[in-house]
Each structure stands twice: as C-alpha cells, then as structure tokens.
Amino acid sequence: MNRQFDKTMLSRRTVDEITGGRRMRRNRKADWTRRLVQENTLSVNDLIWPIFLIPGHNRREQIEAMPGVDRMTADLAVREVEKAAKLGITAIATFPNIANDMRDQTGSNILQADNLINQATRMIKAQVPEIGVITDVALDPFTSHGHDGILRDGIIVNDETVAQLAEAAVLQADAGADIIAPSDMMDGRIGAIREALDAHGHQDVGIMSYATKFASSFYGPYREAIGTQGLLKGDKRTYYIDPGNTDEAVREAALDVEEGADMLMVKPGMPYLDIIWRLKEAFGMPTFAYQVSGEYSMIKAAAQNGWIDGERAMMESLLSFKRAGCDGILTYFAPEAAQILNRS
Ligand code: PBG
Helix, strand or coil, rough: CCCCCCCCCCCCHHHHHHCCCCHHHHHHHCCHHHHHHCCCCHHHEEEEEEEEECCCCEEECCCCCCCCCCEEHHHHHHHHHHHHHHHCCCCEEECCCCCCHCCCCCCCHHHCCHHHHHHHHHHHHHHHCCCCCECCCCCCCCCCCCCCCCCCCCCCCCHHHHHHHHHHHHHHHHHHCCEEECCCCCCCHHHHHHHHHHHCCCCCCEEEEEEEEECCCHHHHHHHCCCCCCCCCCCCCCCHHHHHHCHHHHHHHHHHHHHHCEEEEECCCCHHHHHHHHHHHHHHCEEECCCCCCCCHHHHHHHHHHCHHHHHHHHHHHHHHHHHHHCCCECHHHHHHHHHHCCC
C-alpha cells in the first residue's frame, strides 16, 4: 500500500532555518574553490613503485592477474626505472622471481651476494643513482615452500630466520640498497637488522619496517608474480597479524620503533586505513601504505569490465592514503599516477 504523504508534515522549517544559514556546498560550487579548500593532495613525491624481476636479458613476462604489470629482466628494469625517475617517482621496491630449482627449504639464495636482487640493485644504482632503491628482505621468493621464514617440522623458526635476514640485509646494503624493508614479521628482526647494518658500516641505510602486515587475501596476485602460488603450503597466520586486530598492530609498530625502524608501513592499504591513522597518531613516524597486488587488480579488473572509471578510482584510492595520514604509498600504479600528476 502506498503511504499518502501530507506534504505539510514533511518539513515545517525551511532549509535555512534547519542549517542556520550554514551551507557546506558554498565551498564546493566551482573547481577553483574546490581546489582552494582541498586538504590533502597527492604528488609524485608520494609514490614508490614496486617492480618484479626475472633472471636473464631483454625479457619481460606479463603477470596475468595484474593487468599492465610485467616481470622484467634487470636490464629492462633499469630502463623502466630511468623513466620512473624522470616522472619524479621517489623510489622503487624490488621483488625477485627466481627459478624454482634455486629455491630451497631455508631460502639460501638470499645469502648470495650476486643473486638477482643484488645484481639488479647494483645495475640500477650505477645507472639511475637519483632514485631510491628499497629491497625487501624476506625469504618467501627464495624458499621452496613460499614462507617468509625457515620451516622446520611445520614451524617457521623465528630466531634462525632473523639471523639469516640480518645477514641478507647487509648483502643488500653492500649492493647499494638505500632502504631495507623487511616484510617477514619475525620478532626482533628490526633490531637485529639495525645492529648488523651498523656493524658493517651501513649507518646510512634506513629501515622501512613492514610494521603491521596482516594475514590478508589481497596478496593473491603477488603469489603469481613471484611464482609462489603453487608452492605455498598452509598460510602465514603464525607470523602476520590477524585482520581483526588493531591494538596488536599498534604494539607491533611500537616494538619496531623502539628497535630502530626509520619508517613504518601498513600492508595491505585500503582495507587498513584505520591502522595507518592510528600509527601516525601514535608515533608521528614517516608512515607508508602498501597498496598490494589484490587492491591493484580489483581496480584494474573492474575498469576493464567498464564497471568503474579506472583512472579516477586509482587516483581516489591513492588520495585516501594521504587522508589517512600516509607520507607515501607503494603502488603498482606509480608510473600511471605520476603521468597524470605531471600533466595536471
Ligand atoms: C612477503 C610479501 C608479500 C607481499 C610482498 N612481500 C605477501 C605474501 O607473499 O604473503 C605482497 C605484495 C603484494 O601483494 O602486492 N614477504
């Protein structure tokens, strides 16, 4: 049955009586005033670009689950990184996809001074010195089981993993990495890596801690990118944070700050904007978000289907990180976003 509205009953007061003459839309009336009152903005200085590396020369491979993202050999990566630097992108973060027969139970390839990551760092630093190089020190691209730590009797052993990560961090710094970014979530790794770096003369190499990394489904496409999708046994819940927890994330970040982290990162990004906000409020540290593979792919897929305006969704998602308190964002969109920022 349709309700019959008595229009005299809808509002007895005029809008001016309701708002007292306060009208929020005044500031939104034109492009110039919207620009004038905009509180947060995105710039190329906020962008860090994660890239995937493969061994060999002059080769690139498409990552099916990440439309527009390729794995590249280091020589091609150097050229792409050169372009990124010209666009004003501040730093890159490198991730390797090594041959399966190089992966083993302990991820020993991470301890090779001339492994794919370290080779690429040397080439990039030699040819594009003006861009920052951030290397992930975690075992998952190097282990035969896809875990971020050493696996013994079904358990990821913490302390042995930390010792290996500290050693790997020194090798990455020796190769020229500017920032070490441990993404493994082992306890005590930040302090151990800081001590190892200092002991080897790398006082100027920073640590960007993946301080609050959640056990997330949004990493799915990354597993294809580094070739661990068929390898990973079980899940990472014994070391990543439960997606339901906030206080735990703050405590985790507090430990990393105490142990000597220079910067904090929250990962994934958009589903965890509240964590970004809390960490920025609590510590006032340089704070970053990693807009991970699944977040990228969702936007790309919806755009490819014509369901959303991909370019606008990309820019809006990046701006949301700034609003939440981020100083910068690791994002696969970096080159695309930088191009747009440079033309406006
Ligand atoms: C693990 C690592 C992950 C990502 C980067 N390093 C997550 C994982 O494999 O569990 C995810 C990045 C992304 O999804 O874009 N050390």
